[in-house]
Amino acid sequence: MSERDLLSEDLQRKSLSRNEIVLPYADALQALVILEEAHQAVLGWEPWLKWPNGSHLHPLLVLCHL
Numbered sequence: 001m002s003e004r005d006l007l008s009e010d011l012q013r014k015s016l017s018r019n020e021i022v023l024p025y026a027d028a029l030q031a032l033v034i035l036e037e038a039h040q041a042v043l044g045w046e047p048w049l050k051w052p053n054g055s056h057l058h059p060l061l062v063l064c065h066l
Contacts, residue, residue: 008034011023011027011031016048022048
């Protein structure tokens with residue numbers, strides 16, 4: 001079971017990734033509460049960019065492409 005599996009179906013559906021928890025800020029805060037209640041450690045937090053066309057990626061990848 002992954003940390004993502006601990007989230008509600010609604011939060012899982014909202015995640016931009018099927019492998020990681022990638023949520024808008026307000027939903028991420030809700031996910032943090034769920035993970036804390038399940039005694040799961042959050043070891044990192046990083047932003048993702050979502051472009052107007054719907055695509056998304058890590059900001060560091062954008063810098064590498066410039």
